[in-house]
Every structure is written in structure tokens, then in C-alpha cells.
Amino acid sequence: MMPAPATAPTAPVTPATPSRMKRHRTKEYTQLMNSRRWRRLRAAYLSAHPVCEDCEAQGRTTIATEVHHIRPIEERAGRPDDMQELAFNPCNLRALCRPCHIEAHRVLHSNSLSSSKERARAELSAFASAYLSE
Numbered sequence: 669m670m671p672a673p674a675t676a677p678t679a680p681v682t683p684a685t686p687s688r689m690k691r692h693r694t695k696e697y698t699q700l701m702n703s704r705r706w707r708r709l710r711a712a713y714l715s716a717h718p719v720c721e722d723c724e725a726q727g728r729t730t731i732a733t734e735v736h737h738i739r740p741i742e743e744r745a746g747r748p749d750d751m752q753e754l755a756f757n758p759c760n761l762r763a764l765c766r767p768c769h770i771e772a773h774r775v776l777h778s779n780s781l782s783s784s785k786e787r788a789r790a791e792l793s794a795f796a797s798a799y800l801s802e
């Protein structure tokens with residue numbers, strides 16, 4: 669007597685993919701970061717800049733583990749050519765340790781919230797210094 673292939677109680681249940689929950693990264697961004705070109709550039713940049721550039725500026729020597737984009741790639745979302753230019757331009761890269769990378773993004777975020785205020789202030793001080801230097 670063969671046992672009937674009843675409903676298997678051990679059938680694997682596929683969990684909901686957590687990646688779907690992160691909607692702040694665009695598809696283009698994810699594709700760029702997963703590209704072979706970026707992985708290669710990132711590795712090359714880290715081997716050329718093994719020390720965290722922010723820590724180094726403060727006289728500390730910390731191993732860099734991450735590569736940060738100074739101008740955020742997401743800024744150009746929807747314009748793939750511009751995104752690639754920002755993503756793969758070595759001038760836009762900075763080798764950072766994890767704490768400095770977190771800090772860099774915290775600053776970027778707060779700058780983006782107050783960017784119009786900052787710009788107004790920068791214009792005002794540029795005006796003032798030009799005016800006062802006469």
C-alpha cells in the first residue's frame with residue numbers, strides 16, 4: 669500500500685520579500701549598485717583609498733569600508749545618464765568608515781530639509797562679503 673501524497677505539512681512557505689518594503693531606493697539606483705561596473709569601481713576606489721577620508725581629515729586613521737557618493741545619485745532619479753555620471757565619477761566618491769558614512773547621510777538628509785534656507789543664507793553672506801569688501 670503506497671501512502672497517498674497528502675498535503676505536505678513541511679512545504680516551505682515563502683516569506684514576504686523584505687526588499688519590497690524599501691521604496692526610498694529607486695530601481696535604477698539598485699541596478700547601478702548591483703552592476704559589475706560599480707562593484708569593480710568601488711573595490712578599486714577602496715584599494716586606492718584604504719583610509720576613511722573623513723577620519724583622516726580629523727587626524728584619525730580608520731579603515732574605509734564603504735564608498736559614499738558626495739552628490740547623491742538619487743538626486744538624478746529618472747535620468748539614467750546623469751545617474752551613471754554621478755555614480756561612476758571618481759570625483760563624486762569618498763571612502764568612508766561605517767560611522768562616517770552614517771554621519772554623511774544624516775548631514776545630507778538634514779541639508780536637503782533646510783537646503784532652501786541654507787542657500788538663502790549663503791547668498792546673503794556672499795552679498796554681504798562682496799558689499800563689505802568694497
Ligand SMILES: [Zn+2]
Pocket residue numbers: 720721722723724730764765766767768769
Ligand atoms: Zn571615518
Ligand SMILES: [Zn+2]
Pocket residue numbers: 735736737769772773
Ligand atoms: Zn553614501
